[in-house]
Amino acid sequence: xxxxxxxxxxxxxxxxxxxxxxxxxxxxxxxxxxxxxxxxxxxxxxxxxxxxxxxxxxxxxxxxxxxxxxxxxxxxxxxxxxxxxxxxxxxxxxxxxxxxxxxxxxxxxxxxxxxxxxxxxxxxxxxxxxxxxxxxxxxxxxxxxxxxxxxxxxxxxxxxxxxxxxxxxxxxxxxxxxxxxxxxxxxxxxxxxxxxxxxxxxxxxxxxxxxxxxxxxxxxxxxxxxxxxxxxxxxxxxxxxxxxxxxxxxxxxxxxxxxxxxxxxxxxxxxxxxxxxxxxxxxxxxxxxxxxxxxxxxxxxxxxxxxxxxxxxxxxxxxxxxxxxxxxxxxxxxxxxxxxxxxxxxxxxxxxxxxxxxxxxxxxxxxxxxxxxxxxxxxxxxxxxxxxxxxxxxxxxxxxxxxxxxxxxxxxxxxxxxxxxxxxxxxxxxxxxxxxxxxxxxxxxxxxxxxxxxxxxxxxxxxxxxxxxxxxxxxx
Numbered sequence: 001x002x003x004x005x006x007x008x009x010x011x012x013x014x015x016x017x018x019x020x021x022x023x024x025x026x027x028x029x030x031x032x033x034x035x036x037x038x039x040x041x042x043x044x045x046x047x048x049x050x051x052x053x054x055x056x057x058x059x060x061x062x063x064x065x066x067x068x069x070x071x072x073x074x075x076x077x078x079x080x081x082x083x084x085x086x087x088x089x090x091x092x093x094x095x096x097x098x099x100x101x102x103x104x105x106x107x108x109x110x111x112x113x114x115x116x117x118x119x120x121x122x123x124x125x126x127x128x129x130x131x132x133x134x135x136x137x138x139x140x141x142x143x144x145x146x147x148x149x150x151x152x153x154x155x156x157x158x159x160x161x162x163x164x165x166x167x168x169x170x171x172x173x174x175x176x177x178x179x180x181x182x183x184x185x186x187x188x189x190x191x192x193x194x195x196x197x198x199x200x201x202x203x204x205x206x207x208x209x210x211x212x213x214x215x216x217x218x219x220x221x222x223x224x225x226x227x228x229x230x231x232x233x234x235x236x237x238x239x240x241x242x243x244x245x246x247x248x249x250x251x252x253x254x255x256x257x258x259x260x261x262x263x264x265x266x267x268x269x270x271x272x273x274x275x276x277x278x279x280x281x282x283x284x285x286x287x288x289x290x291x292x293x294x295x296x297x298x299x300x301x302x303x304x305x306x307x308x309x310x311x312x313x314x315x316x317x318x319x320x321x322x323x324x325x326x327x328x329x330x331x332x333x334x335x336x337x338x339x340x341x342x343x344x345x346x347x348x349x350x351x352x353x354x355x356x357x358x359x360x361x362x363x364x365x366x367x368x369x370x371x372x373x374x375x376x377x378x379x380x381x382x383x384x385x386x387x388x389x390x391x392x393x394x395x396x397x398x399x400x401x402x403x404x405x406x407x408x409x410x411x412x413x414x415x416x417x418x419x420x421x422x423x424x425x426x427x428x429x430x431x432x433x434x435x436x437x438x439x440x441x442x443x444x445x446x447x448x449x450x451x452x453x454x455x456x457x458x459x460x461x462x463x464x465x466x467x468x469x470x471x472x473x474x475x476x
Contacts, residue, residue, distance in 0.1 A: 004113070006030040008338065009127060009136035011119055011283060014044020015315050015327035016142025017102065019335045025111055030136060032115045032129050036144075037168045039096075040116075042103035045144055045316075046324045047095055049168045054191055056091040057171060058357050061198035065359055072396040082199045084176050092172065121288035124308050138310045140334055141290070141298055142327075143283055145276040145316035150183075154243035155272070163251050164243065164270045167192070177201050177268035181253055183240050184273030185212040190224070190358040192271055193232050198359070204233040204265060206240065206255055213356070217368035219383065219403055220417040224362065227399060227419075231359075238263060243270065278317045295320075302346040304334045312337070321352055351434045355424035360400055363427030366415035366434055367405060380408045380468040384461035386420050390452035395421060402426070402461040404440070408472035411439035411465075426458050433462075441466035 006028045010016045013033035020029050035041050041048040060082070067077035107114050117130030126135045147166035149155075155164060165173065167188050180196045182189045185207030197203045205212070211225040212234070228234060235255070242254035246266055253265040280290070280298045291299045291307040298318040300306050306313050312334045315327030329347055336345040353365040372379045386392035386400035400420020406413050416430035433443040444462035449455055 004030070004132065004134045006113070006134060006136045008138050008140065009134065010140040010142060011127075012044065012140075012142030012144055012315070012317070013042050013102075013106075014046060014142060014144055015324070015331040016140055017043065017106070018328065018331050019140065019142075019338070020109075020112060021335075023339055027111060029109075029112045030115060030129075030134055031106060031112055032117070032119045032127070032134075034118045035116065038172075041096070041099045042106075042116075043099040048099055049171065051324050053091045053095055053171050054167070054195075055357060056094075057087065057195045058191060060087050061195045062359065064198040065194075073394075082176075084199060088172065118282070120282070120284040121290075124288040124290075124311070138338065139288075139312070140338075141280070141283065141285065141306070141311065141313040141317050142315050142331070143279040143317045145278045145322060146282075147272065148275045148277050150240060150272065150274060152240050152242060157244070159245045160243065160251055163268070164272065166272050170269075170271050173269065179204070179250075179267045180269050180271060181206065181265055181267040182271045182273055183207075184271075184275070185209055185214065185236075186273065186275065187213075187354075187356050188273040189271075190228060190356060192273065193228065194358040197231055202233070203231070204235065204267070206235045206238050206253075206265075208237065208239045210236055212236075213362075216362070216364055217403060217415065217417040218370065219401075220362060220364060220419055223399065223401070223419055224356075224358075227360065228358075235263070276316065276322055280317050283317075300330075302349065303337055303344045304330050304347060305337070305344075321354070323352065323354060326352060351431060353424075353427060353431045355427070357424070360420045361423045362417075362419045363424045364415075364417045365427065365431050366413065368415060368417070369405065372405065372414065377414075378408055378472075379405050379414055380465060380472055381405050382461055382464040382468055384457055384464060386454070386457050389454070389456040389460060391454040392457060394452075395454075397421065402457050404430070404461050404465045406440055406465045406469055408469050411441055411469045412437070413440055413443075413465075422454055426455055429455065429458050439466075440469065 009030040011032045036045050037049045064079055064082055067079055070077045106112055115129045119127050119129045122128055176199055179202045181204045183206050189205055193203045211221050213221045213224045238255040238257045241256045244252050246252050250268045255263045278297045280292055281296055289308050293299055298313045300313040300318045304312050304314050314330035314334050316322045319326055333345050333347040356362040382404050384402045386397040403417040405415035413434045418427045440462045444459050449459040
């Protein structure tokens with residue numbers, strides 16, 4: 001058994017891999033990474049099995065869906081077909097190369113030792129990595145999260161290997177399924193539903209809740225559920241109860257609703273999209289004296305420091321948002337604090353946007369109405385339909401909207417929720433306003449909005465909520 005000591009040990013090669021640059025050349029660094037997916041790829045979830053390949057699947061899906069969108073404006077298009085293998089080659093030919101090159105580059109660093117094994121703490125300064133025991137002065141926990149596993153009969157049946165998927169495997173599936181059943185009602189369910197439906201698969205979504213996207217504002221979640229039901233077969237208030245091989249191939253799926261009634265579905269593939277769990281338990285962080293919350297997330301303060309002052313944490317292992325842009329920001333904080341221990345930086349914890357790239361896409365940031373009501377905070381709200389602006393007329397869009405929540409006294413935006421074409425890009429305007437404390441009226445009137453761009457729907461929503469604030473003030 002080999003024992004080695006390092007100045008810094010970083011566990012995880014996603015956002016954690018961005019920490020070490022030339023400023024760390026005088027320090028010895030251990031980078032511990034088992035890899036993600038069946039191929040145990042270097043570089044983290046986003047690059048290999050998450051954000052990037054999924055969006056590279058979604059762009060072709062948007063094109064494949066174009067004939068349906070064109071019908072709304074009097075244009076007849078047809079889809080000749082989808083070359084799924086070529087799409088996958090374009091994606092993974094690029095991301096796999098980046099993963100491989102990134103690993104080779106790290107391995108070539110004179111001060112960095114890469115360990116490609118699972119790891120677990122022995123105590124607060126020692127880590128068992130494969131057959132090696134290493135120690136370090138400081139640790140960075142950047143080990144991410146993994147798909148949540150349900151204890152359902154049949155899910156682990158070896159006869160169903162290659163038929164039951166998570167996001168880690170479904171994007172590399174060899175053949176488009178004729179019928180894909182998705183269990184779950186969140187971002188992955190809607191994005192992958194959009195992809196496979198656009199490519200020609202029949203998609204059934206089974207979700208235990210009363211609507212999809214339960215974390216969203218009610219109006220946004222209701223609209224997302226309504227629009228999804230036009231595309232997919234949606235079955236709400238049902239839970240997966242069993243999976244078994246089909247008598248003629250594929251798999252048979254059983255569910256049970258809240259009244260105990262059982263339902264059966266046959267599919268060519270099953271995607272489990274029921275959320276993620278942080279990987280702190282796999283690292284045995286408790287043996288290092290690192291505190292976790294009731295859901296298993298490592299507890300980190302605003303400096304990304306855990307209950308052990310020499311152990312830092314970032315990304316999905318400690319953050320409930322489970323968003324790459326949050327992990328990147330936290331990695332920058334950790335990087336600064338490792339370099340400047342006497343001048344600690346903090347990570348901003350508010351105004352965190354979430355984009356969902358289904359069709360239509362969505363963006364949500366800030367509070368939702370039920371949170372404000374529960375907190376007893378005064379607010380005003382408006383909903384501005386895309387159909388109220390000229391570019392919305394051009395799109396013949398009757399479904400999309402911008403919803404804003406604001407403080408009635410100050411006009412400060414408290415939440416913004418968008419669904420429709422370009423929603424993530426339009427929503428970023430509101431993220432900027434909230435981040436820099438620009439009130440609704442100032443944001444609307446102190447700049448020009450090019451006419452007739454789609455962003456006018458944001459302008460009009462800002463003007464409308466500013467007027468609501470004025471009315472609320474006049475009534476006091």
